[in-house]
Amino acid sequence: MRTDMYELTMLRAALADGTAERRCRFEVFTRRLPSWRRYGVLAGTGRFLEQLAAFRFSSAELGFLLERGIVDEPTAAYLENYRFNGTISGLAEGEVYFPGTPLLSVVGTFAEAVVLETLVLSVLNFDSAVAAAASRMTSAAGTRPCLDMGARRTHEDAALAAARAAVVGGFTGTSNLAAGALWEIPTIGTAAHAFTLLHDNEEQAFASQVAAFGPGTTLLVDTYDIPLGVRRAIEVAGSELGAVRIDSGDLGILAREVRAQLDAAGATETKITVTSDLDEYAIASLSSAPVDSFGVGTRLVTGSGAPTCSMVYKLAAREAADGSMVPVAKASAGKPSVGGFKRLFREVDDQGRASADLVAIGDEASVASFVPSQPARDLTVTYVRDGEIDESHLGAGGLRRAAEHHRSARDELPLTALRLSSGEPALPVRTATL
Amino acid sequence: MRTDMYELTMLRAALADGTAERRCRFEVFTRRLPSWRRYGVLAGTGRFLEQLAAFRFSSAELGFLLERGIVDEPTAAYLENYRFNGTISGLAEGEVYFPGTPLLSVVGTFAEAVVLETLVLSVLNFDSAVAAAASRMTSAAGTRPCLDMGARRTHEDAALAAARAAVVGGFTGTSNLAAGALWEIPTIGTAAHAFTLLHDNEEQAFASQVAAFGPGTTLLVDTYDIPLGVRRAIEVAGSELGAVRIDSGDLGILAREVRAQLDAAGATETKITVTSDLDEYAIASLSSAPVDSFGVGTRLVTGSGAPTCSMVYKLAAREAADGSMVPVAKASAGKPSVGGFKRLFREVDDQGRASADLVAIGDEASVASFVPSQPARDLTVTYVRDGEIDESHLGAGGLRRAAEHHRSARDELPLTALRLSSGEPALPVRTATL
Structure with missing residues (x-):
């Protein structure tokens, strides 16, 4: 039910007109970074997966939706048996990112993918905002530990997610007992x-x-x-x-x-x-x-000036009547999207230093088989394959991996990425249209 | 467990040294408004009360706290039987407020009051930030409805609270189905x-x-x-x-x-x-x-530039060894507090227009019997008396009342309060030391 109503009304109309079963590729991306940030940090994928497994509509909830006239009987029947059977892939949790690149993709039927929009975006927009702020703080702190004390400055449940996202960004403890218990984060106070x-x-x-x-x-x-x-x-x-x-x-x-x-x-x-x-x-x-150590509250949990990440969830390709997948994009003024399947690589020089992001765009097969012409790290991790969640991303173990991944991804960036002053994103983004 | 660890370590030390049963008055206040705001809006008190009734530590949680060495056996025993038996009063939900005035007070033993700090502040800081942003938006929109579409831009649970706080500030609908179901808010999409x-x-x-x-x-x-x-x-x-x-x-x-x-x-x-x-x-x-209507997302749920309210929870008076209540205050540079019992009034002129806030400060008896010398509205509402929660503040009914209260409180302010430009708080705050 942590879902925007329009997802269910779209589902209802699509079930009625026969398009609900069309295979779709939705993509999460952002059009911009805050002007004072050189990189973003993807966080929340592990937490999203923890909730995906529990994404269900109870009969009481379906009763409410029917009574309000939001869904009809076929839609309620669909939601009663909802289970995500598609594939979700994207950047590893803790990866650094730049505007306009695909961060996460959800491939499945329109029906199963469209209803996840709110959950995906709520989790990633909040957690990534905190992780990006945390990363700059730990970078500024050097070897001295940063500790989360922000629970009192944000919503009581958001505080838990903030403590977790802070760890992705390099924090080493939290004042919040629930977060400590959920993800084995050392607690302080x-x-x-x-x-x-x-x-x-x-x-x-x-x-x-x-x-x-x-x-x-x-x-x-x-x-x-x-x-x-x-x-x-x-x-x-x-x-x-x-x-x-x-x-x-x-x-x-x-x-x-x-x-x-x-x-x-x-x-x-x-x-x-x-x-x-x-x-x-x-x-x-x-x-x-x-x-010797820094306790950070308000500015951590509010993303240090950017409490959300402007991430959106857009349809990039869908099945046509003949069964083929076609790229689709909206043309809205100032807010266009780019159609097609995509895959993201990070080009590295011979010192192992990142030099650019490369987005390969094309049809599903050519993107899957694409090999960059110069040394590049494939940034795509598969989180869910045909409905099966890779559990290594969940819980305390997933969080530890995300924090480690962030440290190595940040270390790979050019040194300008760590400047606190305003400026351009640390890496350019290139496109290869296949 | 949505609690900062230091509350439990303070409790533990106070139980050991005999001060845990001292009667205390904690106060919530803020030292400032965002520079561009003329008034704040208190929101979240109803939601806080909904959670106060459920504020408990399970045996699994106490086991965790014992195992980590955060609490000892006497502290675990205290928490196992925790029930708040004190008194909570303050501004009505939806009331407008100004810096330095008492917004909520919690009176009870140190033990029962100190452990509520995180919950009180998390709820009020977040909900009041959204309500203040919502109020300025609905004021700018005049008679045209404003609708919350912000769920995708904040934490998935914070989104529910944001939808509710938006209604306190005058919004009339939400895209979020869970919020619609919980507090009977019309849903849109x-x-x-x-x-x-x-x-x-x-x-x-x-x-x-x-x-x-x-x-x-x-x-x-x-x-x-x-x-x-x-x-x-x-x-x-x-x-x-x-x-x-x-x-x-x-x-x-x-x-x-x-x-x-x-x-x-x-x-x-x-x-x-x-x-x-x-x-x-x-x-x-x-x-x-x-x-004809405005759908607002990001800027609503992130408090339109001020995602939190800087509210703090400070000890203002406590029982001395002889049983009397003594005012206490910290002197920290730039962050002092003011000791004593307090009560807040809003002075109104003969047109019913608010002209100033008056804080009466003194001992418990003199504050309770204080009568302002000129026409003034007593802003104090009792939410919890000796542990009994006034249920009229809960649920959909409480939310409706809060929205109505906000409308009348905003209407009472001088017109300068509604200016969007930066400036001083709309009302001066005067102090009467009794």
Whole structure:
């Protein structure tokens, strides 16, 4: 039911006129990146597959749709037995992408493919937005860990997907317990200002936290006065204090002052973590500051200025009355699509550095047998073949693979891809019409 | 489990040191509005209450938390029997708000109140962002309906909440079937470009749609060529054609051309609906165009530039060792909070026009008995009293009330509140310290 009504009305009319069984190729692509981004990151395919397996309409839901007059009896009968038997392929989860290239394709009957539009796009548009933001943040952070603390800044279920997408983009932990449990992501968190305020004074709050979690815990030192907070933290926890957290003020200056104070007190191993309204630019500006980890909230889960990815789901080819597949495309002003089967390759130079994306476009057979004329990585992964989901993309294992894939795909890009300033996409896209 | 880990670690330490049972007042507020907004819209309280009733930790979840060492046995035992027995009050859903004022308060033991932080903030931050965007759009649209078509542009569950929050802000329909079913929101949708492309030509697609849904349907006319599409639409459906939808190009110019073409063909009752990347500014720019309804997607569900509301959940007062309630506040640089009990009033002039918000701050008794010296509307609604949820805020009935409340609250504001240009909040906020 997480479906737009027009998918079911199209299905209903197509079932009635006999076109519902026509074989179709739908494609996911985006026409643009945010102006300040050099690459996109595809994320959410594993999560989409987890939900595809459960994509069903219950009898109560079908009753609602019939009662509202949205579907008729034949449509309800079709949906009652719905199972996707087609093929889904596209970029690996974590792959970097550029505008105008095919990201995912769904091949099957019109009926089975059209009803997936909302689910495909909701998942990929949100997860990819977060992963792209996460990737720039982890790139700016270098070897220092980035941790998701954004659950409170987005919808309570979107928060889980955001924690997962952040891991695709290189984050290594989340504050969100449900996300931690679902995808085996390490969870992090110790205390908020409320815990300090609950107690009669800061010393008592710190002492309580150390009593519960040992001196290796992270103490939040900015509720009242930071130098005083740091002094009390060391008094209570000793020089084995695990970390202090700073959540306000000029983080670069404060981190240096706190580092000096910790070192002077012998707490040379105590880490500093910072958490106030960070984004990739703030993280980059802290590159020379003695910060050991970054907790990122709002800007991560809202895609750091681009909370969605403008991905669309368009029909690119369909069966004709004679059984052949014909390319189809819309001509809408400013929003055209390109018909035909497609396959995406990434050309690499002899140092293994990516130099361009190549889209082969043609009929199904010629695209399947196409071999690029120069060294190129075939970017196509088959997620679902004739209705069978490749389970290696699901769950914690799929997420680990996606994070690894992203790291290697990002490492393959030219160095300009990692610039935070506005500019053109990091790779040009070429087309080979077969 | 849609909870940040630090809430449970704070709970654990507080249970161990005896402060968990201290009575506390937590407050939700925001320090700022987006620079281009004159008012905020509180939304999501009804949806939060729907989830509060189900806020539980299963034994599998507690097992996970114990195994990971996040909670100890006493904390698990507390959570196993968790039930919120406190009091929650604040602005009515749909109320307009301004920075620095208390939006919602949660009064109960530290233990029962602290664990709700993530759920409260996730729901209110997301829903209020969408409602505020929706309100500006419906204000710009005047009497013409605005319809949510944003499900494909945000997380699949966030899409449901967005559809609901849009109704709070004045929208009258959604494309999302699940949202329609959950909160009795009228659902809308007919066909995408894929339906036209599926068929051998545009005439066959239109004929199929009219055969299934009658001439009163909405035909999408911009797949190939709009004037040709409109001519075919009338040829197929006749002058009783319900509506045409335009999804690309310069909507103002096209709407005028299509209106003239429809009128010349005698289809004077056929409506025009437009749907391409609309926001409040695009809608305002179409104020003189012959458009009958607006379908809004991306910019609605992403809060039109502000996908979250920066709301925070802070401890404002807590029980001391002697049983009295003491105000508490943090002093963090740039992010201070204000301690004490608070109550919010909206002062109105003798024309019934709002002129200022008044925050009374003091101890619990003096705030409860405070009477403003000039005419003012008491903005406080009690949602939960001693654990009992007021069910009138739930479900479809609660949503209807919220939408009505928003309309009257917006109507009460000075006219400058409705300006789309950047500027100061529409009302000043005054403080009365009791």
